[in-house]
Amino acid sequence: xxxxxxxxxxxxxxxxxxxxxxxxxxxxxxxxxxxxxxxxxxxxxxxxxxxxxxxxxxxxxxxxxxxxxxxxxxxxxxxxxxxxxxxxxxxxxxxxxxxxxxxxxxxxxxxxxxxxxxxxxxxxxxxxxxxxxxxxxxxxxxxxxxxxxxx
Amino acid sequence: xxxxxxxxxxxxxxxxxxxxxxxxxxxxxxxxxxxxxxxxxxxxxxxxxxxxxxxxxxxxxxxxxxxxxxxxxxxxxxxxxxxxxxxxxxxxxxxxxxxxxxxxxxxxxxxxxxxx
Numbered sequence: 001x002x003x004x005x006x007x008x009x010x011x012x013x014x015x016x017x018x019x020x021x022x023x024x025x026x027x028x029x030x031x032x033x034x035x036x037x038x039x040x041x042x043x044x045x046x047x048x049x050x051x052x053x054x055x056x057x058x059x060x061x062x063x064x065x066x067x068x069x070x071x072x073x074x075x076x077x078x079x080x081x082x083x084x085x086x087x088x089x090x091x092x093x094x095x096x097x098x099x100x101x102x103x104x105x106x107x108x109x110x111x112x113x114x115x116x117x118x119x120x121x122x123x124x125x126x127x128x129x130x131x132x133x134x135x136x137x138x139x140x141x142x143x144x145x146x147x148x149x150x151x
Numbered sequence: 152x153x154x155x156x157x158x159x160x161x162x163x164x165x166x167x168x169x170x171x172x173x174x175x176x177x178x179x180x181x182x183x184x185x186x187x188x189x190x191x192x193x194x195x196x197x198x199x200x201x202x203x204x205x206x207x208x209x210x211x212x213x214x215x216x217x218x219x220x221x222x223x224x225x226x227x228x229x230x231x232x233x234x235x236x237x238x239x240x241x242x243x244x245x246x247x248x249x250x251x252x253x254x255x256x257x258x259x260x261x262x263x264x265x266x267x
Contacts, residue, residue, distance in 0.1 A: 022174065025207070043206070043238035050209050103247030107221050112214035115246055119210055122245035123238070 004074035004081060014053070016065040021053035024069055028084060031071050035079045036144050044123040045082060045142050051116040052086045052138050060090025060136060074141070083141040092131040157204075158186055166197040166265050168258065172204030179208075180215030187219045187230075196228035197265050201258050203234040213246065220251050229253075233261040 012027055014020045025046040032042040049069075056067045068087045073079035101114045121127050124140040131137075156179035159170040167190045169183060187198055200216070202208075216230075223230045233255040235243065243249050255261035 019174075019176070021209070022207070040237045043236060044241070047207065047209075047238055047242060050207065054209055054211065101246075103217070103250065106214075106217055107224070107251065112217045113211060115210040115213065119242055119245060123241070 005076060006072050006083075007075055007079045008073040010071040012069040012071070014067050014069065016057040016060075016062075016067065021050045021057070024053050024067075024086075025049045027069070027071065028082070031073065032082050032142070035073060035075075035082060037082070037142070038145075041142060041144075041146075045084075048120045048123045048127075048140060048142075049084060049086075051119045052084070052140065055116040055138075056086060056088040056090070056136070059093065060088035062088045062090035062135065064089055080145075081141055081143045083139065085137055085139050087135060087137040089135040092133050092136050095129050095131060156182055158182060160186055160190070162190070162195070163262070163266065165195065165267065166199060166262065167195045168199045168201055168262070170201040170203060170258075175202075175205055175208035175212035175216075177209075177211040177215070180212035183212075184215050184219055188222070191222060191226060191228070196223075196226060198223065198228070198230045199255075199258070199261050199265060200230065200232045201234050201261075202232060202236075202239060203258070205239070206236055208239055208242070213242070213248070217248070220248070224251070229265065231255060231261055231265060233258050 014024055028049040029042050029046045032045045070085040072083040074081040074083055098117060101118055106112050120140060125142045127140040129138050156171060156173040156175060161168040169186055220230050231253040234257055240254060
């Protein structure tokens with residue numbers, strides 16, 4: 001994605017506590033609606049944020065038990081893209097070692113989970129992960145309309 | 152803030168309809184699983200999950216639904232879904248659930264298809 005102007009920014013720090021992912025998703029939903037996304041695209045952003053927060057809550061092992069979320073409204077004259085950064089100060093992970101989940105294997109195996117990243121990638125326009133020993137930042141974005149003008 | 156999942160169960164001959172209302176997270180998924188396994192123990196082999204009242208579901212909840220699908224396959228039963236939001240339906244397709252569980256637009260269509 002080309003560099004866009006950051007027109008507004010909203011920051012949120014949430015404790016890693018039950019259902020806090022819903023709070024993050026409600027903020028995302030309000031901002032996605034604000035930039036004129038269709039209700040279906042807003043819902044997709046909402047679910048992607050839920051998954052991103054749950055991943056941080058479950059896997060980050062961070063001592064402070066919180067996530068920092070930055071919502072950026074990107075565009076030229078008016079905001080047309082919502083960028084969401086979810087950061088934790090946890091132990092990090094190697095992105096290339098994350099195995100892509102497959103339903104056939106999940107049905108046969110004992111571990112049914114591990115879908116978060118795949119869902120985020122499927123619902124958002126772009127997902128990037130920056131991870132190291134100082135934590136993980138997931139940067140995902142979705143434009144007001146899809147590439148083919150999808151609403 | 153927390154949406155507690157509520158279930159309504161309607162048994163119709165060999166088909167049971169579980170209607171959900173609220174957020175399907177780990178607790179919600181476990182509640183659905185308890186209800187589904189009780190119905191399976193009672194001999195029910197066709198289950199319809201009507202998600203009319205559910206606007207959000209997370210992957211932990213969906214992974215519990217995968218366990219139910221696995222159980223249904225074991226007993227040669229059938230699990231189907233209806234009334235999904237477009238995002239939940241898209242998510243089920245992303246995950247491949249739609250290959251193992253039918254998705255219907257509404258309960259009436261699903262019941263017509265599922266009742267022998």
